Structures are given as structure tokens and as C-alpha cells.
Amino acid sequence: MLANSKLRGAGTVAVLDLNNFHDEVHGAVLWSLQQFAGLDVRLYRPVWRWYFEHSISSFWSSQPRDPQLLIADLRKDHSIRHLIMTTSDWDFGKLGGELEAAWDERPHDAKFDITAIRHWAGDTNRFTGMAERGALALLGLGDHVANNLRQSVDELVGARREAGYDRAADAWGKVKIRTFIPVFPAGRFPHVGDSIFDPRPDGSNSMDMVVIQSTHFNQEHRNMNEIFTVLNSSLHEDPALWGYAPPNETTPRFTPLPDTSGVFKLYTVGATQSWPPEELSEVVMSRTSYAYPHFYAAMHAADLILPAFGGRDYETSRASSTMGVAGSSDVPILVSETQNAAYGWFCPAFGILRPDDMPEMEYVKLVRQGIIPWPTRGERERAMQDCMDAWTATNMDLWAELFTE
Template identity: 30%
Template sequence: MTFAQRRTALVAVVLFLLAATFWLLLHMSSPDLANERYSFSGIVDHWQQGSNLTSGGCSNAALALASSQELLLDHPLRRKNIAVASQFGYHFDVYMALVWSLETVLRRHGSGSDVRIRIFAQPFYYGFRDIVAKLDLFRGTYHPHEQFMEAITGETGDGAIDLIVIGTCEVDLPNWHSDLLAAWDARDQDHKFKVACIVHNVPDRRWQVHISDWAQRDSLRLIAISEHVQRTFQLENDQHAESSDPAVYSAGYQHIQVDTHPPVLDIPDLPDKPLNRTLSKAVIQGTFQSLRRDYTGFFSDMITSLHEDPAAWGYQPLDGRESFLPDPRSSDPAFQLYLVGSGWIDIPPELTYMVNIYRDLDYSEFYSVVADMDVVVPAFSEFTYYTMQASSTVAMAVELDVPILATARFRQAHSYTDDDRAIVTRPAAMREVAALKALRTRDAESFLRSDPSGRGRTLGDIPPLRDAVQHMVDEGFVRKKDEVRAYKEGVWRRNREFAARLLTDM
């Protein structure tokens, strides 16, 4: 191409860009712009769902624009009078996160005296009522759970409760099933209610005998708190739908909608942590039971690593003592492991100065302790956490801006965390203690030179494993606050979109 041709092409490009800019400015005030808002939000949302995102991301300004122009409802509001009910003394942080999403949608799109949400539950323990008020999650009214059925049967015409959110399906539905079913049958066709049941654990079958009654009435919707539980329920429903038993296949299992709503709240005043810090604080959160968390395996791996290289963790050699002691000469803070949960647990004497135990914290204390961590270690001891059972640990880590040290399998199971801004991805062959050491020292050579199987070949001899380890070390564990915020905006947007579908029967 000659110089003259290149110059002509450049001029043409400039003229095209000027024309496009003029067209965009001209149409910014067009009434049709409202029809474009949902598409723009969807583009940003699709970008955020990518499974290979780096720690870079969309700016807060762009996300704020998408949020401000969000068109949540493109179908008529069908559910306006909502009851959230639970007799269970826990999981209120789960169903109140859904209430927050529902309230957000209703505040933007609902109006009139018949638009309201009521809570029928036990008192919120551990100071969670204060959290609800501080975060402005809910502006409706609270009632004892004993008044729930009276509210259902007391008003059955216009203005009656038309959507019931059951806080914990496994506990609550068996207790209310018969009365709710009778109330549903007693209403005329124009005033039937829907039941949206929050599920936590697929193997808990006690309540599932009632599913067919609600499925036949096309009045049940299941809500999981993570995608892997949603997928397993969908698979089981599909299997029931093709059962050879007429009592099962005639119930309409295929048509039961199953959705996911991760219970991630917008916790304010999270700490600003130095970007150049050394990994020195990790937390395992959950009930102190080895059936749920592999405390025994983690402790054993840590003691072995301390014997091999105590300085890497900021400790002195054991030298005949019962416990490893922090090394005051270390240039980095000694590594500390925090156990936050409930129950009792025995700590090996070698780890006396490393392990810190926090029991039965209220929510504000819990947020303060966990938000100060560098990483959350799931330490799952059961593979059901990847297929059958949800863990609130995951949502709590996300809402507190603490990255989770986890595998690719974890990311695939808990799909809403499948983002480098939420996860520090360790190779499955690299156990959690080895990954923590590599992240702390920024060096994984001791791991790569090891031969745990005794086959005569090191782990570093596996090229994809070496590459994955190096990628983990290079990416590190530190995440920028604004980028994590942008990631969470995507989670909240998808939650609001689900709430909109729930309110419109879509």
C-alpha cells in the first residue's frame, strides 16, 4: 500500500469514528434507550461469568453504570405479598440475603399497599438482627413463626400472601407441609400461592417425600445456595421424571424449577490490607468436626512441614520442645491458623502457638476476625461439598473479600466463585499446607522436588503440574479491593435477576 493509500484509509477511519460518536450522542436521549439497558447489563454480566478471568477487570464506574441502568423486570410482577418463614434457628443469613434481593427489586418496580414482605421466624441470634438493620436488608415486619399459618389462611383473596419462601426446606417443609397443602387447595384458582424452598443438602431425604404433592400443583420452586447443589437436584428431578413408577413420573418432576442464589451480603467497612504483605493468616471456618473439615490431615501436614522448614513459617526448630515457637528474628510475621466455628477440638501440642480458636462468635465479631485473614482454607473432608451439600463458608469468604484457596474442581462446583478475583487456585496434587507455604515464601521448589509416591520421579517432572504451581505462585494471594468489589457486583446482579424471575414466575 502506498503512502497516499494509507493516508486515505486513515482519514476514512477517523471520519467513521466521528460519525459513530455523533450517532451515539444523538441517541442517548432516545426513549428506545431503555430497551438497550438490559442488553448492556447482560454484556457486563456475561463478561463477569468467564471462567478464566484474571485479577484485572471492569471498572467500578462501568459496573455502576450497568447497575443504574439495570432493567430487572421485563414481565409483569406476579408475586407481591411475600412471606418468608422458618422454624429453624439457623440459616437466617441465607434467606435474608434472598430477602435483600427481593426487596431491591420490589423497591424499584413494586408499588401499592399489597406489595410487602413479612418474616415469620425465630429471633435472629448472634446479633444478626443488628446486621439486618445496618445493611438495610429489610423494611418489612417481623412475626413469630407460630403466626405463619394464621397469616396464610386468614386472607385468601386479593392481597393474600402469594409467595412463600421456606428458609430451610429440610427442616421447615415437613412441619408445615400438610397445613400449607390444605391452604393451597382451599384457595380459588386466581389466588394460589407459590412455594420457594431453600435447599442445602441433597442427601437429606426427609422432606423430599412432599415434593410430588407440590410438583403436581406446579407450585414448587427450589433454591440452592450454590450451583453444584442446583445441578444435582436437577439431575435427580430428571431421573424421577423418567421413573417407571406412575406415582413418581406423573408428578411432573421435569417441570420443577431449580435456581441458585448465593447468600453474599454487602458487608461495609472491610479492612484495607497492604498489597505487599506476606501470607501470615489463614482461617478454616466451620463446625469443629472431622467429618466436615479435615483438621487431622491439615494438622499432620503442617507439623511435617514445620519439621522440614520451620523458618519458612516464621518458627524456630523444635529442639526438644513440645511446641514450635515463633522466631523473633524472622523478618516476616509467624504464620497463624485461625479456627472459627463451634464445638470442641484437640490441637496437637506442636501447634499450640500457631492455632487460634474462636467459638460461637456473633456476626459482627465473625466478620471482623475473618475479614482480617489472608486466605480462607476450605479443608473439606467430604466430596459431597462438590456435589450434594452447600457450605456457607464459601459465601462468607466472598462477602468479606478473602480469597479462597481451592482447586479447579471447587471452582466448577461453586460456579459463582469461578473467578480469579475470588479464588487462589491450587493444583489438586498440591495439598493445602504445601500451597500455603509456596504462597507465603513465593517459592514452590521444595514441593516440585518432592516425590511423595516414591516412584523415583518428582512432582516437578509433570509439566502441566509445574506450570499450574508456577501460575499460582506468580498470581499470589493478594487481590485488589476495587477488583473484588467489581466481581461481587456481578454476583449481586445475578441474584437480583433471579429475584426478578421469582417475582414474575419466570
């Protein structure tokens, strides 16, 4: 960690979000910026939701400023030299004209630049005004998003060049496009009395608890049909391997074996419930509407996170918040080789690789069978701390590249 690093000539950095949909990205931006000694950072967004402020209290204590004040502040306070837009996909469409006007009003030696964080490539053309002013950088939340942005920009350059707009083409050709890693050390507080938070010894190397996280658990977002089908089949093959007795005429569901340690549980954690088949009703549990400190604690309690994506969008064109949430919770996530290559920032201790054609629950079964070795929780904690240090240093290098004059 670069403890006392400074950004030379950076001025004040403003972070903006007109909405409150991506708290986890705000946490990652604030964490990486706070590593620079003496850097003035101002956050403009609606008030925190669901006690998120407690999950970032170890490094950020200021209350958000009203985002409606940003334009006026940019006009009167020329110390603001950099603006990071954490949900630029929507916000620039609302504020783009005012931001360009505020930039034009400033004297030549007091301009500001915009770093637009992108969750997907979307409409890149809307940023042309800032690109032509030489005041734009684009960040994708994963290499696949950054690569889509480069392709979109290349198409814009070609179209501008063909139409004879060489100035716009040259300007877009100079825009920096990079990847930002959306992780931070999330504060975690277990909820008293909730079994998901039962203590797990550091020496445990079991695969007893797996979590799938999403806002919604329909097929569009998460492929729960495959998860339930493979899990149910595996339980029928060898229920004792999972710590269960099979269904019978009087009890039409798998039930935990008495006096058995290592009973497997699959938790779905999000804003809504999942609906497993009756046979899995004591194997699959839902947790909904946690406050953020409990949410991150629930993620951390898992032995493994499964993405269980319902489609290929999250590995080809858009970033899933599950990846950053898992990294911020110090818990590994099972990813296909395609997903690992798409995001580009997973360390080996975090992104646990499975073949593209292997179902996620099949991998879990192989770990429980002892065919695939699994680290102890203590080993995992140490390895994930190394990952967090490396991710933070990478993000710091990014800000140094963009903000150092």
C-alpha cells in the same frame, strides 16, 4: 447493580424458616430481595441469634415475625404471592399439608407459589403436592446441589410415568431448578484487644493469616489431621520461612522469631476448639463463639480461607456454609478444581484454584516462598466488590425469573 429495579406484579414475598440454623442464607435472600425498589418482604423465623441483626443492619432493620403466624397470614392476606423456604429440607415436612390447604383455599387469581431452597437434594418427593399445583421451584445452594435435584426430579418423572401417573410426571417436568448464591455484604466489627483483628495494611500481599471455619473440627467435618501434618512438616523443613524458631529440648514447640514481621498464624474459627499437636501450639489458634459481627470480621481479616473438608459430601451432594460465609466476608477461599466446578458460582478473585492432588497447606507454603504471586489486600477488596456486584445481579435475575408475572 440494578439500583431501581422492580418486580412487576410480585406482590408480597414471605421468607420462612421454622429454625434458626442458617442465618447466612437469610442474609443473602434478604439482601438480594432488598435490591428491588418497593418490594414488600416479610421474614418469618425465630429471633436472630448472636447479634446477626447487626451484620445485616445496612439493608434490613425489621424484626422477624413469629413463624407460627405464617399459615394464618397466608389464609387471610392474599397479597402474599411468593413464599421462600430457606431450610425447606426440614420445614416442608412439618408444614407441607397446611401450605397445600392454604393454597387450595385461595381463589384462582390469588394463589401463591413456593421456592424451596435446598442445602442437599434429600427427599424431593415430599414436594409433589405443590409441584402438581404448578406452584414450586427448587433452588440449590450450588450447582452440585441443583444438579442432584434435577437427577432426583428426573427419577420421579420416570417413576410417575411408568406407574401411569402422567399428570404428576408432567407437573414435575415443569418445575424450575436453579442455583442460588448465598452471599451478602456482611457487617463486620472487630473485637477490641483480639490479635486476629490487628490492622492489615491495604498494600500488604503477605500470606500471614489463614482461617479454617467450621462448627466442629472433628475428622468428619474438617481434615485437620492433614492440615497439621503438612504444616508441621513444612515448619520443620524451613521454620524461618514461617517466622518461627524450631522446637528444642527446653521448648517443645515452634516459637515466633523475635522482631520478625510476617509470622504465620492458622486460626480455627467456629463453635468448638481445634486441638493441634504440641509443636504447633503457638502456630495454630482457636477462636470460638464469636457474635456474628466479630465472626465476619475475623473471616475478613484472613488472607485466605481453607475449606479443609473432611469428606467429599461438600463437593458432591451438599452445600457448605463456609463458601457463602467467605464470600460474604470478602475473603478468597482456596478450592480444588473439583470444588470450583461443583459450586459453579465462584469468581476468579474468590475461588483460588489449586490442583486436586495438592494439599491446602502446600499451596500456602508456595505463596510464602514467592513461587505463587499473591494480590495486595487493596487489590483483593476491589476485586471482591466486583464479585459481590455480579453475585447480587445473578440472584436478582433469578428472582425476576421466578416472580415476574
